[in-house]
Amino acid sequence: MTIHSLGYLRLTSVDVDAWTRFGTDVLGMTxxxxxxxxxxFRMDEHAARLEIVPGDASAVAGIGFEVENRGVLDLLAADLTSRGFEVRSGTSAECDARRxxxxxxxxxxFGMPLELYSGPSLVHDPLETRHVREFVTGDLGMGHVxxxxxxxxxxxxxxxDVLGFVDRNTMRAMGPDGRRGDERITFLGCNRRHHTVALMKRPxxxxxIHFMVEVGSIDDVGRAYDRALDSGIPQRLSLGRHSNDGMVSxxxxxxxxxxxxxxxxxxxxxxxxxxxxxxxxxxxGHRKVSA
Structure with a gap:
């Protein structure tokens, strides 16, 4: 497999202050x-697993996929170029901004801005979080998208076929009528995490659709759920356990x-x-939460 892990996610926002409160008070990040x-936001030794940058609209600014080293990165970039994809090397300033x-x-x-990288900057100060005992990252990466x-x-x-992800499982997608149709959601992995990417057909x-972060215990999840409810931010789905990866979320x-x-x-x-x-x-579980 070419991709090592999902390294980071960068989003633009019109309200960075709200994200700062949400990331620390609800998600428990630093x-x-x-x-x-x-x-x-820190989840581990990596300087930024989730980054919010100011912008005129809410959008995906970059999805960082880590590879093993510069040699692998060069080979992957050359392969992408040979297949007709436009690949640009980041400037020194862009590398510094992404650490x-x-x-x-x-x-x-899809048109999603991918950032294939090597050599992340690590921070060696202890990670101090008020709410979460630990995040599950390491070789599994920051989570999934x-x-x-x-x-x-x-x-x-x-x-x-290009980035080297492998099939983990599929599931028929739910249609507007509440029944499962012919279109499938495909879950793909690049390390031992069940899936790092999932893809579905949408208009x-x-x-x-969403991103996932994993914490170390059911207590961490339950307390985060309480904090999310107390925050007043609308919830999507209640606590439940997924059938494909067994995750309680x-x-x-x-x-x-x-x-x-x-x-x-x-x-x-x-x-x-x-x-x-x-x-x-x-x-x-995973029932829709009424507004």
């Missing part, structure tokens, strides 16, 4: 404001309307594990 007016040694910028078939758009078939080919425009909106999943007990996949198709989203 925040550091930047001179440019943004905020970087990495090298970065290559390219868009996936789920995308939807009309270009899902091309995106599947891109992530699987235009393509969008980030809930789904909350964020200050800009994106959705974040906070979970624990995610299944780890060994090499050679066969793929499968799930027939239900969850064993229990």
């Amino acid at each position: 925040a550091q404001r930047s001179p440019q007016g943004g905020v970087a 990495v040694r090298d970065v290559r910028l390219v868009k996936d078939p 789920v995308f939807g758009g009309p270009e899902a078939d091309d995106a599947l080919t891109f992530y699987r 235009a425009p393509a969008q980030l 809930f789904y909350s909106t964020t200050p800009d309307g994106f959705t974040v999943e906070v979970g624990c007990e995610g299944r780890l996949i060994e090499p050679g594990t066969p793929t499968y198709e799930t027939t239900a989203t969850s064993y229990w």
Whole structure:
């Protein structure tokens, strides 16, 4: 597999202050404001796993996928270029802003801005969080992302055949009538985390459906759920356990309307594990929360 992990997520926002409160008070991350007016959130030794930059609208600014080293990055960039993708090397200033040694910028078939990088900057001060005992990161990366758009078939080919992700499982997507149709959601992995990327067909425009962060215990999840409810921010789905990766989680909106999943007990996949198709989203829970 070419991609090591999901390294970071960068979002633009019209309300960085609201994100600062949400990231610390609800998600339990450690925040550091930047001179440019943004905020970087730590979950571990990496300087920024989630970064919010000021902008005129809420949007995905960059999805950082870490690779092993500069040599792998160069080979991947050359392969992408040979396949007709426009790849740009990040400037020194762009690398510094992302806290990495090298970065290559390219868009996936959805139009999502990917940032393929190596050499992340690590911070060696102890991570002090008020609410969370630990985040589950390391070689598993910061979590996962789920995308939807009309270009899902091309995106599947891109992530699987070009970036080297592997199939973990599929599930028939739910239609407007509440029944599962012919379109499938595909869950893809690049390390032992069950899935790092999931893809589904959706009407235009393509969008980030949600991102996930994993914490160390059910108590961390439950307390985060309480904090999310107390914050007054609308919730998407109640506590539940997913059928595909076994994760116990809930789904909350964020200050800009994106959705974040906070979970624990995610299944780890060994090499050679066969793929499968799930027939239900969850064993229990994950019910829509009334406004």
